[in-house]
Amino acid sequence: MQYINSGTNxxxxxxxGMFAFVVLCCLHNNNLYxxxxxxKSTDDLVESPLSLSLSPQVIVYGESQSIINIGxxxxxxxxxIIQTGNASNLSNVIQAxxxxxxxxxxxxAGNIVNLLQENNNNSFEIIxxxxxxxxxxxxxxxxxxxxxxxxxxxxINITQYQE
Numbered sequence: 001m002q003y004i005n006s007g008t009n010x011x012x013x014x015x016x017g018m019f020a021f022v023v024l025c026c027l028h029n030n031n032l033y034x035x036x037x038x039x040k041s042t043d044d045l046v047e048s049p050l051s052l053s054l055s056p057q058v059i060v061y062g063e064s065q066s067i068i069n070i071g072x073x074x075x076x077x078x079x080x081i082i083q084t085g086n087a088s089n090l091s092n093v094i095q096a097x098x099x100x101x102x103x104x105x106x107x108x109a110g111n112i113v114n115l116l117q118e119n120n121n122n123s124f125e126i127i128x129x130x131x132x133x134x135x136x137x138x139x140x141x142x143x144x145x146x147x148x149x150x151x152x153x154x155x156i157n158i159t160q161y162q163e
Contacts, residue, residue, distance in 0.1 A: 066106075067091070074098040074120075082106070089128075091115075097122070097141070108133070111149075119162060130154070 066083040067090045075098040083089045087109035093102050100117045103125040111128040112135070119141030126135055126147050133149040134156070141162030149156070 069093070071095075072100075074100070078102070080104070093117075095122075100124075104128075108152075113137075117143075 066088065068081055068083070069092045070079050070081075071094045072079065073094075073096045077095040077098065077100045079093050079095065079102045081091050081093075081102075082105045083091070084107050089106040089109065090112045091104050091106065092114045093104070094115070095102065095117045097117065097119045099120050100122045101124065102115055102117065104113050104115075105127045106113070107127070107129040108131045110132040111130070112133070113126060113128070114134075114136045115124055116138045117124060118139070121142045122139040123144040124137060124139065125145070126137075126149070128135070128149045130150060131152045133152070133154045135147065135149065136155075136157045137145055138159045139145060140160065143160040143162065145158060145160065147156060
């Protein structure tokens with residue numbers, strides 16, 4: 001039988017709501033439309049450096065659950081996520097721009113990463129080794145952030161703007 005901590009659940013759903021709001025704002029501001037004339041009938045489908053992922057992906061292992069939501073809008077964005085542990089970890093990544101990288105390693109349980117990288121050439125790397133750590137990071141162009149949260153219940157809120 002699995003018990004649910006209502007305080008952790010409330011925090012989880014509040015953060016998920018915040019992430020959904022950010023996604024909707026990005027979609028509204030970017031006016032993403034496709035036209036049938038975008039592809040010629042004689043064109044073959046080929047690999048493209050444009051990365052676009054709108055559907056969240058949920059990976060479940062046994063009784064534990066790891067949630068990964070990735071939305072990449074732009075060229076040459078890369079996201080690498082490693083999640084281990086015996087309980088839920090959450091990673092939300094939006095990269096709206098080009099040449100952005102995100103490397104997330106969550107080794108404990110109950111860790112949360114909310115990352116929004118806008119514009120170009122941002123780099124983000126985090127290692128969360130512990131339980132119930134939170135990182136909320138917003139980078140707006142040509143910024144780099146590296147952090148290790150080794151321990152429990154640590155919170156980081158970072159916003160970096162391009163000068």
